[in-house]
Amino acid sequence: MAIKERMSGNEAVAYAIRQINPDVMPAFPITPSTEIPQMVSTYIANGEIDTEFIPVESEHSAMSATIGAEAAGARSLTATSSAGLALMWEELLLAASNRMPLVLALVNRTLSGPININCDHSDGMGARDTGWIQIYAENNQEAYDNFIQAYPIAEQESVHLPVMVCQDGFITSHAVENIMLLEDSAVKDFVGEYCPEEYLLNPGKPVAVGPYSVSNYAMEAKKNQEIALENAKEVILEVAKRFKDISGREYGLFEEYKTKDADYIMLIMGSAAGTAKQAVDDLREKGWKVGVLKLRVFRPFPAEEIAEALKGCKAAAIMDRCESYNGNGGPLGSEVLAGLFRHKVMIETVNYIYGLAGRDFTVSDVCHIFSELDGMVTKGKKPRQYQYIRLREQEAADE
Amino acid sequence: MRTDVTKINEKTPHEQLTEGLMMFAGGTSRYFNTGEWRTNTPVFHEEKCRQCLLCAPVCPDSSIPVKNGERLAFDMDHCKGCGICANVCPFGAIEMKEGVE
Ligand code: SF4
Numbered sequence: 001m002a003i004k005e006r007m008s009g010n011e012a013v014a015y016a017i018r019q020i021n022p023d024v025m026p027a028f029p030i031t032p033s034t035e036i037p038q039m040v041s042t043y044i045a046n047g048e049i050d051t052e053f054i055p056v057e058s059e060h061s062a063m064s065a066t067i068g069a070e071a072a073g074a075r076s077l078t079a080t081s082s083a084g085l086a087l088m089w090e091e092l093l094l095a096a097s098n099r100m101p102l103v104l105a106l107v108n109r110t111l112s113g114p115i116n117i118n119c120d121h122s123d124g125m126g127a128r129d130t131g132w133i134q135i136y137a138e139n140n141q142e143a144y145d146n147f148i149q150a151y152p153i154a155e156q157e158s159v160h161l162p163v164m165v166c167q168d169g170f171i172t173s174h175a176v177e178n179i180m181l182l183e184d185s186a187v188k189d190f191v192g193e194y195c196p197e198e199y200l201l202n203p204g205k206p207v208a209v210g211p212y213s214v215s216n217y218a219m220e221a222k223k224n225q226e227i228a229l230e231n232a233k234e235v236i237l238e239v240a241k242r243f244k245d246i247s248g249r250e251y252g253l254f255e256e257y258k259t260k261d262a263d264y265i266m267l268i269m270g271s272a273a274g275t276a277k278q279a280v281d282d283l284r285e286k287g288w289k290v291g292v293l294k295l296r297v298f299r300p301f302p303a304e305e306i307a308e309a310l311k312g313c314k315a316a317a318i319m320d321r322c323e324s325y326n327g328n329g330g331p332l333g334s335e336v337l338a339g340l341f342r343h344k345v346m347i348e349t350v351n352y353i354y355g356l357a358g359r360d361f362t363v364s365d366v367c368h369i370f371s372e373l374d375g376m377v378t379k380g381k382k383p384r385q386y387q388y389i390r391l392r393e394q395e396a397a398d399e
Numbered sequence: 400m401r402t403d404v405t406k407i408n409e410k411t412p413h414e415q416l417t418e419g420l421m422m423f424a425g426g427t428s429r430y431f432n433t434g435e436w437r438t439n440t441p442v443f444h445e446e447k448c449r450q451c452l453l454c455a456p457v458c459p460d461s462s463i464p465v466k467n468g469e470r471l472a473f474d475m476d477h478c479k480g481c482g483i484c485a486n487v488c489p490f491g492a493i494e495m496k497e498g499v500e
């Protein structure tokens with residue numbers, strides 16, 4: 001029996017953690033993720049779960065302790081945002097290369113500077129090549145659902161990699177919405193007991209984790225890690241199928257919203273996908289054939305599947321909530337284009353940068369973008385690439 | 400199934416390496432001859448030695464074996480030549496010589 005509730009994204013993730021009752025949670029507070037460890041501490045204080053909470057002195061230590069606990073044989077997790085994730089950077093790579101199936105609840109917030117506490121994806125995108133699986137949520141329901149699916153993905157033998165469960169700071173983490181929760185027992189059965197085969201605190205079966213590796217071995221280890229990330233794609237889909245059986249909710253590598261007959265598709269990630277869907281509904285009423293491809297799994301990157309999903313449209317808007325500072329667009333822009341080219345899908349695309357550091361992104365912005373795509377296809381206009389949406393510009397001010 | 404790490408070597412294909420290069424065995428540093436790093440070498444003057452055993456526990460590479468309460472000759476496969484033992488010995492029984500022996 002599903003439970004109808006209303007809660008914020010942070011509450012939803014903390015609730016999922018309570019239901020899973022993991023073994024160890026080292027954490028250090030940072031806006032907007034602070035509520036997660038705070039709420040988990042309350043569950044612990046109330047005796048609802050017996051998770052060992054470690055109040056560490058920094059995020060560097062938070063991730064180190066999470067790795068240590070996981071290596072010792074404990075199901076472990078932490079939560080962070082923005083600069084907290086940046087301070088974990090060194091350990092993020094170690095978590096992945098040591099093949100630790102731990103979970104990190106990331107509440108996306110911009111990276112400084114300028115210093116700012118609001119949402120964009122620059123923290124998650126900064127960690128995109130650390131070897132982690134990254135799953136992004138549109139709303140509190142998805143943050144909850146993705147968190148419950150995280151351990152079964154991470155702990156799968158063919159994967160054994162850490163998972164970052166991402167939700168948009170404030171927009172999702174602090175806004176209260178309706179949510180359907182699962183029964184505690186259903187979550188416990190779904191996630192199961194953690195029984196690692198090899199771990200440090202295993203008397204009589206000594207192991208060394210993360211040993212120094214000479215050049216003759218390091219490259220092979222990296223290849224194996226890359227294969228595990230590729231394996232994750234199939235495992236994510238299998239876990240999603242099992243999750244549908246208990247929840248009725250369907251998940252894939254991405255969601256295709258009214259894309260089947262669409263001339264123009266917006267590829268977007270996170271909470272702004274909801275805004276884009278509203279615009280699609282409005283435009284469809286006026287006869288526009290438009291759709292949204294909402295990317296859920298950013299790592300492993302489903303390049304081939306995206307190319308296949310976009311090949312029928314005339315033009316796509318690729319939406320980045322992150323500036324890459326490479327003079328060539330955002331991370332999604334670069335990776336989607338590379339995927340399209342490799343699979344010889346030669347549609348028109350425009351890369352847009354939106355919502356940096358919490359800048360508004362509205363239904364009318366989406367409509368404007370779709371009409372720009374239409375102008376490109378029907379009137380041969382060439383829109384500016386990786387242009388900023390809602391940027392105050394001299395020209396506009398003078399008009 | 401535990402991988403027998405003694406069967407892994409520099410010709411092992413990546414598919415047969417352990418996950419995250421985990422080592423499924425204890426005391427494997429014995430196989431790593433840190434003695435190759437040595438540029439200075441401790442020389443043991445047995446006649447000056449009083450078997451006080453101050454040197455053995457300070458050696459970072461466990462290269463001063465102790466048996467039946469007496470220190471034995473240096474383990475040159477693992478001694479890195481750091482000179483800590485020579486500094487600690489109160490009786491001048493350890494002398495550092497330049498070069499590898
Ligand atoms: S020189 Fe250093 S490594 Fe060698 S025996 Fe003395 S203390 Fe140990």
Ligand code: SF4
Pocket residue numbers: 447448449450451452453454455470487488489490491492493
């Ligand atoms: S410290 Fe010097 S005297 Fe004492 S046991 Fe070692 S070598 Fe012998």
